[in-house]
Amino acid sequence: MDRILLKNVDVPNIHDIDVYMAHGGYISLDKAFAMDPKDVLEEVKRSGLRGRGGAWFPAGMKWQFCVEVPKFPKYLIANADEGEPGTFKDRPFLETDPHQLIEGMIVSAYAIGASGGYIYLRGEYPDGYRTLNTAIKQAYDRNLLGKNIKGTDFSFDLTVHRGAGAYICGEASALIESLEGKRGQFRVRPPYMATHGAFAMPTVVNNVETLVNVSHIINHGADWWGSIGTKESPGPKVFGISGHLNRPGLYEEAMGVTLRELIYERGGGIRGGKKLKGVIPGGVSTSMLTPDFLDMKMDVKSLQDAGSAIGSGALMVMDEDTCIVHIVWRAMAFFQHESCGRCTPCREGTDWMLQILARMENGGGRMEDLDILADVCHTIHHNCFCPLGEGAVMPVLSSLKYFRHEYEEHIKAGKCPKGLRARVRH
């Protein structure tokens, strides 16, 4: 597939507005402004664009809810928190080609009727912060942002807000809490964000990549855009593939590319010619899969059928020498650290599981620990307050399903067969 979203990432100085415009940047604004906002929204709806942040909610529908609420101002927020281990696919639009995001946001804001915009940026992206701010300033200077953009009635202000290093703040409602200066935690719903989002006003939160796609939809039409990829998950997608590969990195593919293509063609196969043990297909909060799934298409439905999720499209590849218990322990260390502490199941459950996994990796595992792990996962999954907890159990549950023998080997041997150890906090 020809690159669409990453087309210009290798163009020198594409972060500069002149270079960007020389490469066809910001023309979607003219197209959009010539249309009624309703028609822009209609076009996006027709394209079938689904959110790229992990939940794959239809973008047009989310916008529609917000448009229907007669309260102003409305806000559009680009979710650039990108906190999930394995995920780095939004980075090019934050650090290299920022105008593509700004352009997408302006068009989207026009369709929604939003007058205020925020880019909620992962705190650990300092380069992105500088790049985005410079780009925003350039856009203001050209009247592409601010009052009466390009002489129209439409005004839109855009601000970059840096996160403070909490994964949960990537979740849309926690993001808004954090943006408002509060502790980043999931919000009780209702009220919903379409009516009471940021500062209690109607708000749309979209992933960076979702918004980037919008200007392409407007430029080339919903039909063209919708023809890419599969019917239920159309469009191009940036896959971030990492792990034991010869060529890890970002690859833009049409939705529906197979796992095998991603690993063996784009990624250049497993490093050192080793065998594949398994993959985590969409970021650590998605279930691991085995090589049996190599011919599976990377789209929403196929991954769901496989008992996993496409998530953010962050594919992590593990070779045959990987210790699964170690990987799961490492994933749990992340979730334990990131659990916000609000709800009992996730707060206590992730902590307990982390302790059990570390003990197991270090030789103190017992068979009954496997039951405890399964029970705790069940308790969290059924009873936790927000999706972070639900995601936290996925590595454990899926590894118990596909790699139970590795746990048993640890327990029987009284040590990690690969000789690894888990660092234990005190």
Added chain:
Amino acid sequence: MKTINVVINGIPVQLERPMNIVEAAKRVGIHVPHFCYHKELTIYAGCRICMVEVKGKPRPVAGCSTIMSDGMEVFTESEKVIAARKGVLELQLLHHPLDCPVCDKGGECALQDYAFKYGAAQTRFIENKRLIPVNYNNPLLERNMERCVSCKRCVRICAEIQGDWVLSDMNRGSRVTMESFCGDESECVHCGHCLSNCPVGAIQSRLYKHVGRPWYVDTEAETICPYCADGCTMTLQTREDKVLRVVSDETYSKGANRGSLCVRGRFGYDFPNSNERLTTPLVKKDGYFVESNWDEAVAHVAKRLSEIKSAAGPDAIGAVIGGRNTNEEAYLLQKFMRTAVGTNNIDNMARMGHINALNALEAAFGVAGSTNQIKDIAQAKAVLLIGNDAATENPITGLAIKKAVLKGGAKLIVADAGRNMMTKHSSQRLTYRAGSEGELVMGLINAVFATNMHDADLEAKNTSVFDKVRAKAGKYTPAYVSEKTGIPAEDIKRAATVFANAKPATIVFGKGITATADGFGKSLALADLAFITGNVGKPGGGINPMASKAGEQGACDVGALPDRLPGYRKVSSAEDRKRLGGLWKSELPENPGMTVGEMVEAAGAGKLQAMYVVGANLAYELPDTKNTVEYLKKLKFLVVHDIFMSETAQLADVVFPAATFAEKSGTFTNSERRVQRIAPAMKLQGGARPDGEIIAAVSAKMGRPMDWEPAVVMEKISVSTPIYAGITYDTLAGGGVQWPYYEEMKSGTAVLHAEGVTGRADNTDAGVGEGAALAGKVFPFVADITVSLYHSGTTTRRTRGPNMVVGKALAGMNPSDASGLGIADGDTVVVRSSTGELRLPASIDKAVPSGVVHIPAHFADVCAGTITGLVLDPAGKTPVARYWPVAVTKA
């Protein structure tokens, strides 16, 4: 709204409004376990113990955050639910220290209860438990985070109800602890909301630590807090006649306070058991007290009073009742004075200020009481809080104001000459020069008229009243008022605009108005402001005067006043005297009596020869301590009832040991006219007796026996006191009644004058006087003498709790004033006035306006009366002693 039909555990339930599953289940007596849910707080949905099964949903849902919709079918104890609860509890208990045997919450702990019901017998946890040191940053509370279930109720109640934001959930994940940011609890007001609201034993009272167990309580009485005039409902728990603790209403529904208390009520409870309590009647012989017995002492008092009465006439005898006595006691004392003695020389300590407010409201609207109720201040869209620090003096009214601001988005205008702890909630703070409060109020009225923001419809119906008020306010232009008060003219206009445009808007005021010169006229001006803006008779509007002590309003209501009979009937009215005289079978004296200040002056002049003082510490509470003591010493005979050997009792010839509120029955009437019952939680301590019983005994000895049992007295009050008609102990059961009570509707009156105001009295021409600047060359500061949140006089000096927080008097000073005088925090300063001086440590406090020294009025060793003089305001004869010019130097 259409009813919602749901099914809970097979029981069909009809709901008239949408509600969550926990509340809906409660309707049919089903308890859904919960930790973090609390009906008064925002939904948190964190603890996850409330999981229930909803038919058709694959996973359990949280009962607290799920609103029931039509047709919903819920199971609260199904197999799935129990499995979920077991799972959550197992996690909840992982790190719990399981130290129930030494935890004061044992026996009333939600975690313990749920663990019994759903928990596993044994934990599967074999790792190390989290160890968190107990947090002792708070003088009254311990925070034990090993026991915490992270429900965040403490944090939320501190923010959402108390409005003080002391606590936060620090850190995240399994490292979360509930504590103050950086350990700084300096904003804590020790209300104990967090303590009472913690479902487990993670927050404990240091006073109650290892004192008792719930099943130790042998007597429990729902009663009324004896401190301020908010009149909080609370429960006193005792064992073997010792107070164990005070607990607040768990249903958050009763009385004016609805579950809230302040530090005084919640922690100031141990004075009834103080070993300084008086236990036996004392009679002074040759300058020394000698222990006597009741018969002898009563006979002696009756004899001496009779002697003086026959020698010098009944008007040579006067009586005063304090602010902590019950309505019944006040009633008995005034009846005793008017019948057995035969004089109108009877007064009560509302004379220190509140009486001005009552007289003014009566003059303006015909009723001597607050027009509204405390609770519905929360509905106001603007609040003018003037001359009252609601957060300190009457904290429950303060909570209602905070609720208006925090929940209702109301604008709060805080007007004060001194420090005011409500300022942090205000949208506008007006700091006027002490003494110019009247000009400010007049300026607001002027501004309202000038911009036609008054209620024009009302004006059409009340032209003459409006004309009068308009004329009175004429000269108070913003420029003039600005010069007098020191407040920029723009700010005055802005405040007037905010107040006049908010519907409804309400006024809350207190001693900063009433205890100053022209307190009557100033109170009247506030009443006029409420009236011309159309706020009288509206819920959430009106005007709320704040009495200082629990018994003040009631003592006035039942006639412990020299010019008024019960129910504010005038002594000068022959008809009323006749009616009451008929009831009491006595001819009532017709000359109005003396107020407390006049009595003391008359004692000094030798005109008053005997005084009968019940529960009032005149030698401490009145201004000009030196002369007051001198004058009282001149009395031929002084009788004092008190629970402690107060400064006044020391001067007495006979001292009767009185019972505290914890040992007796009776009623208090709070600032909102709510008559409420107190009930004994212990036997009489030592040899103490209720004041009413003592008064009746003396009266009987003087030939006029009276019933003193409180319930009987209340029946008599309801007959003799028109505003208390229909009020009996039966009607008071279940939360008290705001007088007037309407038998037909079985209810009191929350909002007075809802049908409009009828007629004004003829003394409504009173002005606000000239607020001449108090501070001058010699005495460049103004002492602002006011109450502290932690103290209340004689009683709190003998309580541990409040003294653990604030144990000594400090002179609050603005940092710039202090640095100008080379005074550092903690330095001893001399506060000197024309009458005397005080030495006390300075506390540098930027909340104190420049030019003001803040002096607390309750500490034994620092008596504020030392630096004030006895000046009686002509209208109400109230001592003018709220502000006093002083000089401050470093000692």
